[in-house]
Amino acid sequence: xxxARRRRAGGGRGPRSQGRRxxxxxxxxxxxxxxxxxxxxxxxxxxxxxxxxESADLAYQQMIEQMSEGAAILTIDxxxxxxxxxxxxxxxxxxxxxxxxxVEEHIVSSxxxxxxxxxxxxxxxxxxxxxxxxxxxxxxxxxxxxxxxxKGYEVPAIC
Numbered sequence: 185x186x187x188a189r190r191r192r193a194g195g196g197r198g199p200r201s202q203g204r205r206x207x208x209x210x211x212x213x214x215x216x217x218x219x220x221x222x223x224x225x226x227x228x229x230x231x232x233x234x235x236x237x238e239s240a241d242l243a244y245q246q247m248i249e250q251m252s253e254g255a256a257i258l259t260i261d262x263x264x265x266x267x268x269x270x271x272x273x274x275x276x277x278x279x280x281x282x283x284x285x286x287v288e289e290h291i292v293s294s295x296x297x298x299x300x301x302x303x304x305x306x307x308x309x310x311x312x313x314x315x316x317x318x319x320x321x322x323x324x325x326x327x328x329x330x331x332x333x334x335k336g337y338e339v340p341a342i343c
Contacts, residue, residue, distance in 0.1 A: 254327070257334060258342045262287045262303055265341065274327065276320035292316040292324050306331035306342045 248255055254271030256264050264283055272279040275290050282290075291299045295315050305311045310332040316324035334341040 256282075256287065256343070257337070258287055258303075258331075260303075260307055260340045260342065262300075265339075274319070274325055275317060276322065290318050292318055302329070302331060303342065307333060307340070309333075 248268050251268070252270060254274045255268045256271050257266040258264055264285055264287055267279060267282045269279055272282045275282060287303075288296055288299060292315070298313070299315055302311050302313055310330070312328065312330040314326060314328050317327050319325055331342050334343040
């Protein structure tokens with residue numbers, strides 16, 4: 185996200201300067217309202233200060249990381265962009281090896297064609313089915329997978 189800058193109110197004095205400051209303030213407010221900004225740099229008394237805006241994002245991220253269910257964000261082709269620790273633990277793999285891998289690598293091979301169909305359907309609507317996940321040191325783990333389109337993400341994604 186971008187950081188908005190706000191100039192000191194005592195800048196230029198004329199109407200033209202006031203018009204520029206007003207336009208800049210309106211652009212800043214628009215960026216804040218559209219959530220395109222997550223911090224402001226404020227100049228005061230010859231120093232600059234970074235003000236970070238708080239939102240529900242941090243609480244939501246903590247909830248995803250601490251819940252007991254596995255969660256992941258996938259590209260349309262099944263590449264794992266993000267995974268919480270619980271999903272990695274379900275696969276008995278280090279988190280850094282799970283992210284970037286293909287989710288299909290973690291589905292029992294005999295059900296891979298069915299999973300590919302489910303993934304294709306998930307690009308259009310919410311789908312749910314049970315599949316067995318491969319694990320490093322144990323027998324496969326039956327898991328109910330629920331997939332749906334993730335809106336507002338930078339690339340087409342499924343969660």
